[in-house]
Amino acid sequence: MSVRVRFAPSPTGPLHMGGVRTALFNYLFAKKNKGTFVLRIEDTDQTRYVSNAEKYIVDSLDWCGISFDEGPGKNEKFGPYRQSERKDIYKKYADALVASGQAYYAFDTSEELDALRKEAEENKTVFIYNSVSRGTLNNSIKLSDDEVKAKLKSGDKYVIRFKTPVDQKLILDDMIRGEIVIDTNTLDDKILFKSDGMPTYHLANIVDDHLMKITHVIRGEEWLPSLPLHSLLYEAFGWIQPKFAHLPLILKPVGKGKLSKRDGDKLGFPVFPLNYTNDKTKEITKGYKEEGYFNEAFVNMLAFLGWNPGTEKELFSLEELIHEFSIEKVSKSGAKFSPEKTNWFNQQYMQLKSDEEIAEYYINENKEKLNKFDKEYIIKVVSLVKERAVFTKDLWDLSNYFFEAPSNYDPKASKKQWKEDTNEIMLQVLEIIKETETFKSLEIETNIKSFLKENELGFGKVMPPLRLAIVGEMKGPHLFDIIEMIGKENTLKRIENAIQTLS
Template sequence: MSDQVRVRFAPSPTGPLHIGGVRTALFNYLFAKQHQGTFILRIEDTDQNRYVPGAEDYIIEALNWCGIPYDEGPGKEAECGPYRQSERKSMYRKYAEQLIASGSAYYAFDTAEELAEARAKAEADKQNFIYNHHNRKEFKNSLSLTEEDVQQRLDSGEPYVVRFKPELKKLYMYDEIREGIEIDTSLMDDKVLFKSDGMPTYHLANVVDDHDMRITHVIRGEEWLPSMALHVLLYESFGWQAPKFAHLPLILKPTGKGKLSKRDGDKMGFSVFPLEWKDPKTGEISRGFREDGFLPEAMVNILAFLGWNPGTEQEIFGLDELVKAFGLDKVNSSGAKYDPEKAEWFQQQWFVQQDDAVIGAAFAKAMQKKGMEYGSQDYVNMVVGMVKERAVFVEDLFELAGFFFVSPSSYDEKNVQKAWKQDTPEIMGKVAEIIAQTEDESAAGLSNAVKGWIKEQEMGFGKVMMPLRLALVGSLMGPDVFEIAAMIGKNESVQRIQNAIHELS
């Protein structure tokens, strides 16, 4: 095996990529980069019946959006290609025949009907049906038939599969996350490695490809743990050195019970896919993290903490920091609960760190879509700088900062009862006059003028400041009221005060 670390992410193009798959890709990427290794994308499309058009492009786009592009794979060909299993299918048969020649596999000619009958008989006898060393001689295969009979069947083109014949022993294996595992191979069934349609099953293709691509570490989801024994035995049967294995914990529902599914996201109002997905058959659209407004940095940070812990108090990690801090020794073996609130917390932390100009550009684009006028980009950026601390997504800025661009068309009822009294119209009329006459239009200038007048009148500040905010904003939220007045300008401020007097009196 090569000294250089080589890992692979090997999804099937059967639909959108679940965040569990993205996390697997991320952990492979981090491990590869930490060891100056190679991160490979391999598309496992041997099951053509489940192939979904557009799924491969979706996988590649999702990895690129997260900032974890692959080094080798479709479109980035290198000496270990091709990287789609369907383009490698001519090579698998010779490996299946190699196993037959060495006695580690055999031809089986049983029809689907015969197997169904045997399964039904076992169920009737209240037994589990398993095709292995206990009963393989009772079936039509190259272990029970004569050599002549087998050759005749092969020559006549009779359909067959190739089944694996595991060596009977106590198999000791090591997983980088779960440590030592022992299996009694006599309990294993004789898995089909090669199908009658001339295509390998996942197990044969997976092992052959990992060997040919010189994979040093197989980092994959816990659902593949039951396959580990078969894969290790296949490596032994070929006389190849097996890679190191690491099986990542499941991502669990927010309740902690059961694996996270699309249904959970639909029910609780969050996405389980990195990008929006449109089902080519049904036209159904599934939401994505990107379209929900998450930043790729936040997505990566969220996924990193699903099953991994740095062992310190630090929670906000950029990709470069993750590469330095990551290690399989810090990955837990127990399931990781997905917490939508914590996900939004990560998003908020990253959102605040973004440059005002970056968020400003995104907000301007969102306003354009809604047909809102926003003046100059510099103005938008300044507004964003004033309110972004309280936002989680760009969409939140409409509520937090919409009043910087559009005069209030309504006023919050509870706030009106609290702030707008009988004498308020008269007071607000005077405040409008003061603002109109103030030459210094800065926040400090407007503040000094209005607050000076309040002190002269020996009036409570709340009596003026609350209705002034209500007039400018439509509610009692937002940054400093004089910052708002200075930003929207003297004339607009006066106009809004007059509108409020007219609407609320």
């Protein structure tokens, strides 16, 4: 049987990076095994449904380069792919479990159950709807067939609960965690079908995975407690179970606990792939794309949250990740998220991209400032400064002096570098610049060094104040490369202005 995996998010808001990581691992596993990556929208919880969330999910996957093969509006071989459009399917499966004695009708009201919980709390115990309590409650196990039929006929509200087997030892297998042993007496009777006519996640995802021929369920660790019930449901239906793998949590940068939006807000990093606008409050939450991260860097970073190839190599293209990925190399323990490491990945991808490609980003982000300059000039500027940049938005601050003369000078550097005799020295440098015929970096540098030698001047007397005059700060690449780039006329003007301003 060919590999089929699914990513099944709920459209209740923006897609968290943990969800993107789950989608990524499903995608990598599918592509590694020449299988199919399915997107299914699990929108059974209509009270939390958000209208623009599904589009956000699809846009996020597309930006990451991990688009689905099969899903809403695309290769609908086993559609529909939205659970809200499949609700007529689930009832017959719930009824089949009732008919076989593996599920039952429960007519308990919310008030009745609340009273039982309160009573248990007063007795310092916990009320659990399970094999111990179900024989005494308002359900089809306790009630006679006639009483059940009467309630159903009169339209009494009910849910359908799974009848958890008693005194069984479940031996489950997880592709990441290995063997898991569960005593069924510790489980409660979960609701499979709600009183509003919608299935719960437990029933819907089992039925859908079966009907969509899903072979491997790769999902977050938070679903691990549901594995016993899901395994029992497959057994109850007599279906072949898929293989399960539960991914480790993505942890906060500091301390323990699952990474949340609150952590991002507090520490100043995104937790969503794209900007998200709340359709009710219109509040905008920042995303990795709009914050200037490359999608390749984001994906590469996510892959290393819980997975490691077992080598020293850290930079992987998507194709390389597909080739190297293995579920067996996914960690059981939580993966701590590091904003600094994420920035490191982005910086590495900055260096891997061509100067021409980075220049395109630079031009698009600074059209008004750069529209007077030749593209080849901008590409050359990028080549000189990009290694210092983490994001393309850093480039202007790193290179603005290539495009405009400094309007002021760093006060601290001015006080330190511009001495009493600096004006006189800079006037001499001015003459050397004027007399330099071939205005190339090497020749300018040679002429200045000859001047230093002839006058027995140290580098510190000339180079720092000259950089201050040209750049306005003590930053930038090789000084004589800058001077060659801006040209003789601009160089002379900048030195003259510095002499007038800093004297």
